[in-house]
Amino acid sequence: MTFSTELWDAGATKVYDEIVRHPFITGLTEGTLDHDAFRYFIVQDSHYLRAYSRALALVAARAVDQDAVSMFARHAANAIEVERELHSSLLGSLGLTSADVDATGSGPTTTAYMSYLTATCATGTYAEAVAAVLPCYWIYREVGRELLKRSSPDPVYAQWIAAYGSEEFDAVVESVLAVTDRLGAEVGPGERDRCHRHFSTTTRYEWMFWDAAYRKLDWPI
Ligand SMILES: Cc1ncc(CO)c(N)n1
Numbered sequence: 001m002t003f004s005t006e007l008w009d010a011g012a013t014k015v016y017d018e019i020v021r022h023p024f025i026t027g028l029t030e031g032t033l034d035h036d037a038f039r040y041f042i043v044q045d046s047h048y049l050r051a052y053s054r055a056l057a058l059v060a061a062r063a064v065d066q067d068a069v070s071m072f073a074r075h076a077a078n079a080i081e082v083e084r085e086l087h088s089s090l091l092g093s094l095g096l097t098s099a100d101v102d103a104t105g106s107g108p109t110t111t112a113y114m115s116y117l118t119a120t121c122a123t124g125t126y127a128e129a130v131a132a133v134l135p136c137y138w139i140y141r142e143v144g145r146e147l148l149k150r151s152s153p154d155p156v157y158a159q160w161i162a163a164y165g166s167e168e169f170d171a172v173v174e175s176v177l178a179v180t181d182r183l184g185a186e187v188g189p190g191e192r193d194r195c196h197r198h199f200s201t202t203t204r205y206e207w208m209f210w211d212a213a214y215r216k217l218d219w220p221i
Pocket residue numbers: 045048049135136137140206209
């Protein structure tokens with residue numbers, strides 16, 4: 001079994017089923033999700049992508065193989081581009097600006113998820129860092145594909161779905177899966193357990209991120 005399949009089977013199978021039937025996701029394709037929940041999501045995702053980009057730059061710095069350094073560095077730059085382009089167009093459609101993003105700040109789930117990614121990529125091994133960032137790519141590819149099948153009557157939601165359900169994003173994810181599978185042959189048992197823990201933790205954060213948007217979760221105090 002490949003390392004990526006091993007990680008998914010142990011850490012993502014159940015959570016992924018919960019994600020695709022979460023009311024935020026079903027509301028996107030049915031067009032019933034209220035724009036306020038999607039606004040919350042896009043604003044929080046802007047904060048998330050800024051931190052995610054820096055986490056990917058840390059992964060790039062830890063990689064030894066030149067192709068992997070170059071790939072993660074490219075993805076770090078792309079995450080900033082996605083934040084600027086996809087989001088500014090979506091924010092515009094939703095009547096928001098990047099000043100609103102800054103004024104809102106990151107919510108509790110976003111902050112926790114960003115902190116976990118940053119800490120793991122800064123202090124873990126290369127394989128641990130890859131395992132921590134992998135669900136961000138992989139879950140979005142799977143969700144993007146699923147949503148593309150169902151599509152959405154709402155043009156704002158359809159635009160977002162098209163970005164993550166695209167062939168370009170699929171190719172990005174395939175190359176990260178290939179890097180992960182090559183690492184699988186190198187990691188010993190202790191490090192492997194830590195990889196599993198990071199992968200299942202960030203997978204759960206992916207579910208929590210949608211759930212926070214659905215409930216518009218704010219700091220309690
Ligand atoms: C929360 C979250 N996870 C993953 C992605 C895809 O990179 C994203 N844009 N946002």
